[in-house]
Amino acid sequence: xxxxxxxxxxxxGADISSLQRALDLGARYYYEDxxxxxxxxxxxxxxxxxxxxxxxxxxxHGENNQKKLVEFASAVKGKGLKLLVDFHYSDTWADxxxxxxxxxxxxxxxxxxxxxLYEHTLEVCSNLKSTGASPEMVQIGNExxxxxxxxxxxxxxxxxxxxxxxxxxxxxxTCLPSTQVMLHIANAGDKAGALTWFDNxxxxxxxxxxxxxxxxxxxxxxxxxxxxxxxxxKSHYGKPVIIVETAYPFTFDGNDNxxxxxxxxxxxxLDFPVTPAGQAGNLATVIKAARAAEALGVFYWExxxxxxxxxxxxxxxxxxxxxxxxxxLFDFNGRALPAMNxxxx
Numbered sequence: 001x002x003x004x005x006x007x008x009x010x011x012x013g014a015d016i017s018s019l020q021r022a023l024d025l026g027a028r029y030y031y032e033d034x035x036x037x038x039x040x041x042x043x044x045x046x047x048x049x050x051x052x053x054x055x056x057x058x059x060x061h062g063e064n065n066q067k068k069l070v071e072f073a074s075a076v077k078g079k080g081l082k083l084l085v086d087f088h089y090s091d092t093w094a095d096x097x098x099x100x101x102x103x104x105x106x107x108x109x110x111x112x113x114x115x116x117l118y119e120h121t122l123e124v125c126s127n128l129k130s131t132g133a134s135p136e137m138v139q140i141g142n143e144x145x146x147x148x149x150x151x152x153x154x155x156x157x158x159x160x161x162x163x164x165x166x167x168x169x170x171x172x173x174t175c176l177p178s179t180q181v182m183l184h185i186a187n188a189g190d191k192a193g194a195l196t197w198f199d200n201x202x203x204x205x206x207x208x209x210x211x212x213x214x215x216x217x218x219x220x221x222x223x224x225x226x227x228x229x230x231x232x233x234k235s236h237y238g239k240p241v242i243i244v245e246t247a248y249p250f251t252f253d254g255n256d257n258x259x260x261x262x263x264x265x266x267x268x269x270l271d272f273p274v275t276p277a278g279q280a281g282n283l284a285t286v287i288k289a290a291r292a293a294e295a296l297g298v299f300y301w302e303x304x305x306x307x308x309x310x311x312x313x314x315x316x317x318x319x320x321x322x323x324x325x326x327x328x329l330f331d332f333n334g335r336a337l338p339a340m341n342x343x344x345x
Contacts, residue, residue: 007291009287009290009291009295010297011049011050011082011242011298011299012047013050013051013298014043014048014300015052015053015086015300015301015302015303016039016040018322019040019304020071021318022304022306022308027304027306027308027311029306029330029334029335030042030330030333030335030336031335032336040076040079040081043304043329043343046336046344047344048343050081050082051076051082052084052086053069054085054087055085056091056102056315057089057090057102057120060091060316061315066123066124069085070124070127073128073133074131077134083133083135083136084136084138084139084182084244085128085138085139087139087168088141089101089102089117089141090102092315094142094144094148095142095143096143099150099153101149104116113149113164117168118171121168121171125171125172125179126175129176134176135176135179136180137179137180138180138182139184139210140168140172140183140208141183141184143185143186143214144183144185145185145193147161148164155197155200158201158203158204161206162201162205162206169206170207181210182208183210185212186214186220187219188215188226189220189221189222189226191233194213198236202237209239210240210296211233211234212241212244213230214246215243215245217246217248217270218262218269218270222271223285223286224289226243227289227293228293230243230290230293230294231294234293240295243298243299245299245301246283246286246299246300247301247302247324247327248279248327250276250279250328250331251275253326254325254326255306255307255326255332256325258321258323260322260323261323261324261327272285276338276339277338279338280338280341280342283339283342287342302328303328304329305324305325305328
């Protein structure tokens with residue numbers, strides 16, 4: 001009996017954007033048998049073949065800026081891994097609730113804004129290429145349900161948004177013609193919303209190669225709804241679809257003073273027990289559904305973000321704690337959790 005449907009995922013991925021700083025601060029990681037190892041190698045040994053790294057424009061403490069991205073990307077590519085670069089076009093988190101312009105671009109008119117987006121994208125891609133770290137994939141914006149670089153690039157003004165997205169697309173293709181360009185929105189459980197968004201993108205002439213969707217079962221509904229969305233999007237647009245973010249907690253406990261996103265009082269629907277086995281069950285179900293829907297791949301979001309003092313959630317205050325350590329794929333002692341084995345076909 002096969003563990004999964006016959007379709008094989010080409011991409012088994014992990015977003016480890018916080019890892020570079022964690023290692024600089026002395027974080028340590030271990031295999032299941034408690035032997036110490038390089039965390040990227042541990043992920044690779046469990047089946048991960050692609051790494052996703054975010055890039056902010058000018059974050060206050062430098063983390064995930066262009067220089068840091070290029071350094072880490074070079075190390076990742078040096079291990080033979082594929083790479084997805086995630087442009088946030090902000091100095092901080094970009095997501096459905098936050099698409100804040102970089103401070104340096106705050107006073108720009110729309111003409112200046114589209115030029116800045118193009119030049120920033122081209123510069124990052126060119127620097128990656130020059131160091132031998134050309135990405136296989138690039139996403140123009142992160143969870144851009146409301147648009148990006150608000151208010152100018154809002155979905156209330158698709159004329160503007162389409163120009164910005166195409167500026168990013170052309171910047172990537174100018175430097176890296178074979179790199180695939182992704183558009184990424186959240187909520188893979190909302191098929192109607194995803195179709196509306198991408199129908200608008202298509203009708204306004206936006207160019208893209210890949211569709212990226214976030215799927216967290218506690219926010220985005222049942223895995224069945226996700227599977228149906230992926231199938232529909234793939235068929236409707238004739239483009240590969242990737243679940244570019246997913247995660248699940250292995251405990252309700254925290255390992256610092258920062259309140260975790262998933263905590264005992266969060267009142268969110270949790271489809272598996274909040275245990276190491278439950279985390280593994282959730283990831284297995286997500287991967288199984290992605291295979292059944294013939295997705296291109298799945299990325300786990302921040303599996304290495306364990307608690308390390310100084311590697312905080314808030315880029316304006318790195319002394320803040322992590323809100324994610326109970327959803328990492330390493331436990332509070334840095335040991336690989338059972339869910340990591342779900343990457344193995």
